[in-house]
Amino acid sequence: MKRLIFIVLAIFLTCSFALSAQAEKLKRVSFSEVLELSSGSSVKKHSYGTHPSQFFEYWPAKNNAAEAANVIFIHGGCWLKDYDIRHSYPLSTALTQAGFNLWSVEYRRLGEDNAAWPASLNDVSKAIENILQQTNGKPTAVMGHSAGGHLALLATSKNYKYAEHIDAVIGLAAITDMQVYVAEDGSCNQAAKTLINTAQSDFNLAEADPKQQPLHHNTWLLQGSADNIVPMSQAEVFGVNNDNVNTLIVDDAGHFDMIHPKTDAWTVIIQQLNKELKP
Template structure:
């Protein structure tokens, strides 16, 4: 069995160049990379959201090109999303969430030109990106008072969360220990009009989201351990959602996103299964 990947292994991940670089805002981090498979389409779509503990310090969109390249090679179009993290101007709450919403909904404008089949679509996120992927699939449940609310969000009926950190309330202590992120950095601060900051930022508060969710964790994932996924799954199932949990043998938090890792046999399979 290959050794589990380290943070430095993760930071060295890369892949081929995308077919298109699409800007959705004025900030440097407001763009999407589109990877296209061969053939005329229509192509199923993977919406990819990178992790990195919601900070600019631990990589970003480039590391996800490993997965994007591998998925395009087997017939999926990949919408690789960059967004403003908590330590970028305009990031955090609500900007980070507004970026994800804008990037996802932008697919509608580009679907016809690139033969993208939006009826076969899955949101895939790693770590912090798992949180944002699950949040994106829950946007139809957002309260209308939220600064993150939009009318008629693009439906995301399938989610694959890789070492996701999606329960901002109940896992706040673990998130602070593993990522050194605090609730105000990720969800904002309470106000008179918004006393509970988790209600529009934490997917666990938006259950049931009515998406089929697959939670995948490495056996040796210390950032987002398997037990975290199992706790989320229990809560989601109790609310009526369909959730599956997988463990990657011998894997760390970083094997989850490497197409060169033995874990890709499981991760790639589950992503493509979501597009059937």
């Protein structure tokens, strides 16, 4: 009888700890909370051009990198030079701990030399091409957050000559409808408008609008319902009957939950990556 009581108590405590761990998951985190996270460092830095921002960093999986699937990540930051690759280091660290090789891309951004549109898109496309030539032949996903999601979606469209070598494309709070986004108020919306205004006079907005492009055949949009920077409507523009684009809404998640490894949204991201890259 005592043994039975002990077993029941042990089960109760185990469940309690598990529920407590779930309850501690964060929601609606701020950008400053992301910056406060500790992180590791990459093992290699590769240049794909002569501009100081034309490089990517390689973070190998913690265990058996030779057999690990690959994630090519494009950071966000409203296409502005003020937000560089370093704020994504906690994400990079967490992805390697989850068993993925991480390739993190830096690119030219507003406020830097020679950053007029479509410089950022050209950079991301070129970086992905370079990375695909250095991977281990294992499954590969391209994933981007916010403005980085916008670039990731465009760079991997069906028109991209290396699209067939990419297994999945994942936009995290990605900006998908530029025509609507540039017409709305908000600091990032204004940055989007500035980005478009840097283009040449013969620019066609459709070329910078994922909604108007033939996206990769396996595209996923992960969006938080409490995002006040990229509204949920940006993940819903393709509708439910689009064969190429799938949408996952994370309840009560904010914009930066997508790049904070201690949130509910992060759990969904890892689950989706495992589903797409580790069948």
